[in-house]
Amino acid sequence: ETGVTQTPRHLVMGMTNKKSLKCEQHLGHNAMYWYKQSAKKPLELMFVYNFKEQTENNSVPSRFSPECPNSSHLFLHLHTLQPEDSALYLCASSQGSSPLYEQYFGPGTRLTVT
Amino acid sequence: DAKTTQPNSMESNEEEPVHLPCNHSTISGTDYIHWYRQLPSQGPEYVIHGLTSNVNNRMASLAIAEDRKSSTLILHRATLRDAAVYYCILRDSRAGGTSYGKLTFGQGTILTVHP
Numbered sequence A: 001e002t003g004v005t006q007t008p009r010h011l012v013m014g015m016t017n018k019k020s021l022k023c024e025q026h027l028g029h030n031a032m033y034w035y036k037q038s039a040k041k042p043l044e045l046m047f048v049y050n051f052k053e054q055t056e057n058n059s060v061p062s063r064f065s066p067e068c069p070n071s072s073h074l075f076l077h078l079h080t081l082q083p084e085d086s087a088l089y090l091c092a093s094s095q096g097s098s099p100l101y102e103q104y105f106g107p108g109t110r111l112t113v114t
Numbered sequence B: 001d002a003k004t005t006q007p008n009s010m011e012s013n014e015e016e017p018v019h020l021p022c023n024h025s026t027i028s029g030t031d032y033i034h035w036y037r038q039l040p041s042q043g044p045e046y047v048i049h050g051l052t053s054n055v056n057n058r059m060a061s062l063a064i065a066e067d068r069k070s071s072t073l074i075l076h077r078a079t080l081r082d083a084a085v086y087y088c089i090l091r092d093s094r095a096g097g098t099s100y101g102k103l104t105f106g107q108g109t110i111l112t113v114h115p
Helices: none
Strands: A004-007 A009-015 A018-025 A031-037 A045-049 A051-056 A064-070 A073-079 A087-092 A109-114 B008-011 B019-021 B031-038 B045-050 B063-065 B072-074 B086-092 B109-114
Touching: A004 A087, A009 A018, A009 B019, A018 A087, A018 B008, A018 B063, A031 A073, A051 A064, A109 B031, B019 B031, B019 B045, B019 B086, B031 B063, B045 B063, B045 B086, B072 B086
Parallel strands: A009 A109, B008 B109
Antiparallel strands: A004 A018, A018 A073, A031 A045, A031 A087, A045 A051, A064 A073, A087 A109, B019 B072, B031 B045, B031 B086, B063 B072, B086 B109
16 A cells, blocks of 8 residues: 555444544654544644654543554544544644645545534 | 634536645745545545645646745646545644644635536
8 A cells, every 4th residue: 555544435423422533644754644624614734743752632521532653643532522523634744744745635534523 | 733724615627736725824944735536425535735846646636826925726638536635734843843744624615626
Protein backbone atom coordinates (compact mmCIF):
# COMPACT_ATOMS: atom_id res chain seq x y z
CA GLU A 1 0.00 0.00 0.00
CA THR A 2 1.14 3.52 -0.65
CA GLY A 3 0.13 6.94 0.60
CA VAL A 4 -2.29 7.47 3.46
CA THR A 5 -4.88 4.83 4.23
CA GLN A 6 -7.85 5.05 6.56
CA THR A 7 -10.09 2.36 8.00
CA PRO A 8 -12.94 1.90 8.13
CA ARG A 9 -14.17 3.91 5.17
CA HIS A 10 -17.69 4.03 6.57
CA LEU A 11 -18.88 3.72 10.16
CA VAL A 12 -22.32 3.89 11.74
CA MET A 13 -22.39 4.01 15.52
CA GLY A 14 -24.85 4.69 18.27
CA MET A 15 -24.32 7.43 20.80
CA THR A 16 -23.32 4.97 23.50
CA ASN A 17 -20.82 3.02 21.39
CA LYS A 18 -17.05 3.17 21.48
CA LYS A 19 -15.19 2.90 18.20
CA SER A 20 -11.81 3.82 16.76
CA LEU A 21 -10.70 5.24 13.44
CA LYS A 22 -7.32 4.18 12.11
CA CYS A 23 -4.91 6.01 9.85
CA GLU A 24 -1.65 4.69 8.46
CA GLN A 25 0.90 6.47 6.30
CA HIS A 26 3.54 4.74 4.21
CA LEU A 27 5.43 7.89 3.28
CA GLY A 28 7.98 8.12 6.09
CA HIS A 29 6.45 11.35 7.31
CA ASN A 30 6.88 12.79 10.80
CA ALA A 31 3.68 14.79 11.19
CA MET A 32 0.12 13.48 11.21
CA TYR A 33 -3.22 15.26 11.41
CA TRP A 34 -6.91 14.67 12.02
CA TYR A 35 -9.43 16.90 10.24
CA LYS A 36 -13.23 16.97 10.38
CA GLN A 37 -15.38 17.85 7.37
CA SER A 38 -19.04 18.41 8.17
CA ALA A 39 -21.67 18.95 5.52
CA LYS A 40 -21.47 22.42 4.04
CA LYS A 41 -18.65 23.47 6.36
CA PRO A 42 -14.93 23.86 5.63
CA LEU A 43 -12.45 21.28 6.79
CA GLU A 44 -11.52 21.86 10.42
CA LEU A 45 -8.19 20.85 11.91
CA MET A 46 -8.68 18.75 15.05
CA PHE A 47 -5.29 17.42 16.16
CA VAL A 48 -1.65 17.59 15.10
CA TYR A 49 1.12 15.18 15.99
CA ASN A 50 4.80 15.78 15.34
CA PHE A 51 7.22 12.92 15.98
CA LYS A 52 4.45 11.14 17.96
CA GLU A 53 3.90 14.12 20.26
CA GLN A 54 0.62 16.02 20.18
CA THR A 55 1.34 19.62 19.27
CA GLU A 56 -2.16 20.88 18.59
CA ASN A 57 -5.62 20.26 20.00
CA ASN A 58 -8.02 22.63 18.31
CA SER A 59 -10.52 22.79 21.21
CA VAL A 60 -11.86 19.35 20.37
CA PRO A 61 -14.36 17.80 22.84
CA SER A 62 -12.96 15.05 25.03
CA ARG A 63 -15.26 12.46 23.46
CA PHE A 64 -12.63 12.45 20.68
CA SER A 65 -9.36 10.97 21.90
CA PRO A 66 -6.37 10.74 19.55
CA GLU A 67 -3.49 8.33 19.86
CA CYS A 68 -0.22 8.24 17.95
CA PRO A 69 1.81 5.14 18.91
CA ASN A 70 4.44 5.77 16.22
CA SER A 71 5.05 8.11 13.31
CA SER A 72 3.20 5.85 10.88
CA HIS A 73 -0.04 5.29 12.77
CA LEU A 74 -2.70 7.59 14.10
CA PHE A 75 -5.94 6.65 15.81
CA LEU A 76 -9.03 8.57 16.77
CA HIS A 77 -10.95 6.93 19.60
CA LEU A 78 -14.62 7.82 19.74
CA HIS A 79 -17.02 7.49 22.68
CA THR A 80 -20.44 8.85 23.56
CA LEU A 81 -20.66 10.85 20.36
CA GLN A 82 -23.53 13.11 19.38
CA PRO A 83 -25.45 13.12 16.09
CA GLU A 84 -23.78 16.43 15.19
CA ASP A 85 -20.44 14.57 15.17
CA SER A 86 -21.52 12.84 11.97
CA ALA A 87 -18.99 13.95 9.37
CA LEU A 88 -16.12 12.89 7.15
CA TYR A 89 -12.97 12.43 9.23
CA LEU A 90 -9.80 12.90 7.28
CA CYS A 91 -6.28 11.95 8.23
CA ALA A 92 -3.24 13.61 6.68
CA SER A 93 0.51 13.40 6.97
CA SER A 94 3.47 15.55 5.99
CA GLN A 95 7.24 15.47 6.20
CA GLY A 96 7.05 18.13 8.89
CA SER A 97 4.89 21.03 10.01
CA SER A 98 6.69 23.61 7.86
CA PRO A 99 4.50 25.34 5.24
CA LEU A 100 7.01 24.14 2.67
CA TYR A 101 5.78 20.59 3.15
CA GLU A 102 2.58 19.53 1.46
CA GLN A 103 0.06 17.45 3.34
CA TYR A 104 -1.10 14.14 1.96
CA PHE A 105 -4.66 13.20 2.80
CA GLY A 106 -6.32 9.84 3.15
CA PRO A 107 -9.74 9.09 1.64
CA GLY A 108 -11.52 9.69 4.94
CA THR A 109 -13.93 7.78 7.17
CA ARG A 110 -17.58 8.69 6.72
CA LEU A 111 -19.03 8.58 10.25
CA THR A 112 -22.74 8.52 11.02
CA VAL A 113 -23.87 8.78 14.63
CA THR A 114 -27.41 7.55 15.24
CA ASP B 1 -4.83 34.97 10.38
CA ALA B 2 -4.84 36.24 6.81
CA LYS B 3 -7.92 35.10 4.91
CA THR B 4 -8.62 34.33 1.29
CA THR B 5 -11.64 35.08 -0.88
CA GLN B 6 -12.62 32.85 -3.78
CA PRO B 7 -15.67 32.70 -6.04
CA ASN B 8 -18.16 30.08 -4.92
CA SER B 9 -18.23 28.36 -8.28
CA MET B 10 -16.82 28.44 -11.81
CA GLU B 11 -17.51 26.53 -14.98
CA SER B 12 -15.29 25.50 -17.83
CA ASN B 13 -15.35 23.41 -20.95
CA GLU B 14 -13.11 20.42 -21.40
CA GLU B 15 -9.70 21.14 -22.96
CA GLU B 16 -10.01 24.87 -22.33
CA PRO B 17 -7.82 26.79 -19.87
CA VAL B 18 -9.25 27.65 -16.46
CA HIS B 19 -8.18 30.60 -14.35
CA LEU B 20 -9.21 30.30 -10.70
CA PRO B 21 -8.79 33.58 -8.80
CA CYS B 22 -8.01 34.13 -5.15
CA ASN B 23 -7.87 37.40 -3.24
CA HIS B 24 -5.73 37.68 -0.13
CA SER B 25 -5.41 41.40 0.50
CA THR B 26 -4.20 40.97 4.10
CA ILE B 27 -1.41 38.55 3.24
CA SER B 28 1.76 38.99 5.26
CA GLY B 29 5.28 38.75 3.94
CA THR B 30 5.74 35.36 5.58
CA ASP B 31 2.62 33.69 4.14
CA TYR B 32 3.00 31.05 1.45
CA ILE B 33 0.14 30.69 -1.03
CA HIS B 34 -1.00 27.08 -1.34
CA TRP B 35 -3.63 25.48 -3.52
CA TYR B 36 -5.31 22.19 -2.77
CA ARG B 37 -8.23 20.52 -4.47
CA GLN B 38 -10.76 17.96 -3.35
CA LEU B 39 -12.28 15.64 -5.89
CA PRO B 40 -15.69 14.12 -5.12
CA SER B 41 -15.57 11.47 -2.40
CA GLN B 42 -11.82 11.95 -1.84
CA GLY B 43 -9.54 13.75 0.57
CA PRO B 44 -7.89 16.98 -0.53
CA GLU B 45 -4.75 16.83 -2.64
CA TYR B 46 -1.93 19.31 -2.99
CA VAL B 47 -1.79 21.21 -6.26
CA ILE B 48 0.89 23.89 -6.04
CA HIS B 49 2.35 26.59 -3.82
CA GLY B 50 4.42 29.75 -4.12
CA LEU B 51 5.70 32.75 -2.24
CA THR B 52 6.44 35.58 -4.67
CA SER B 53 7.35 34.20 -8.08
CA ASN B 54 5.09 32.40 -10.49
CA VAL B 55 5.33 28.62 -10.26
CA ASN B 56 4.71 25.78 -12.66
CA ASN B 57 4.35 22.05 -12.07
CA ARG B 58 2.84 19.11 -13.89
CA MET B 59 -0.63 19.86 -12.55
CA ALA B 60 -0.98 23.62 -12.87
CA SER B 61 0.59 27.07 -12.84
CA LEU B 62 0.35 29.65 -10.10
CA ALA B 63 0.45 33.31 -11.02
CA ILE B 64 1.07 35.66 -8.10
CA ALA B 65 0.37 39.37 -8.35
CA GLU B 66 3.31 41.67 -7.83
CA ASP B 67 1.81 43.05 -4.60
CA ARG B 68 0.90 39.47 -3.56
CA LYS B 69 -2.66 40.52 -2.74
CA SER B 70 -4.09 38.10 -5.25
CA SER B 71 -3.15 34.96 -7.12
CA THR B 72 -4.54 32.81 -9.90
CA LEU B 73 -4.40 29.05 -10.30
CA ILE B 74 -4.20 28.15 -13.97
CA LEU B 75 -5.22 24.76 -15.35
CA HIS B 76 -3.93 24.86 -18.89
CA ARG B 77 -6.33 22.31 -20.38
CA ALA B 78 -9.20 21.31 -18.15
CA THR B 79 -10.30 17.68 -18.15
CA LEU B 80 -13.35 16.11 -16.59
CA ARG B 81 -11.08 14.79 -13.86
CA ASP B 82 -10.31 18.39 -12.84
CA ALA B 83 -13.86 18.90 -11.57
CA ALA B 84 -13.32 19.50 -7.86
CA VAL B 85 -13.40 22.06 -5.08
CA TYR B 86 -10.27 24.21 -5.25
CA TYR B 87 -8.94 25.78 -2.08
CA CYS B 88 -6.59 28.74 -1.91
CA ILE B 89 -4.84 28.75 1.48
CA LEU B 90 -2.25 30.97 3.12
CA ARG B 91 0.30 29.16 5.27
CA ASP B 92 2.28 31.09 7.84
CA SER B 93 6.03 30.46 7.76
CA ARG B 94 6.90 32.31 11.00
CA ALA B 95 8.47 29.60 13.13
CA GLY B 96 7.08 29.48 16.64
CA GLY B 97 3.86 31.31 15.79
CA THR B 98 0.54 29.74 16.73
CA SER B 99 -0.53 29.48 13.11
CA TYR B 100 2.82 28.19 11.81
CA GLY B 101 2.33 25.89 8.85
CA LYS B 102 -1.40 25.46 9.42
CA LEU B 103 -3.69 24.54 6.56
CA THR B 104 -6.90 26.49 7.18
CA PHE B 105 -9.51 25.60 4.61
CA GLY B 106 -12.24 27.99 3.46
CA GLN B 107 -15.24 27.16 1.30
CA GLY B 108 -13.21 27.03 -1.91
CA THR B 109 -14.35 27.27 -5.52
CA ILE B 110 -16.44 24.48 -7.00
CA LEU B 111 -15.16 23.92 -10.54
CA THR B 112 -17.50 22.25 -12.99
CA VAL B 113 -16.03 21.01 -16.26
CA HIS B 114 -18.39 20.41 -19.17
CA PRO B 115 -17.60 17.81 -21.84
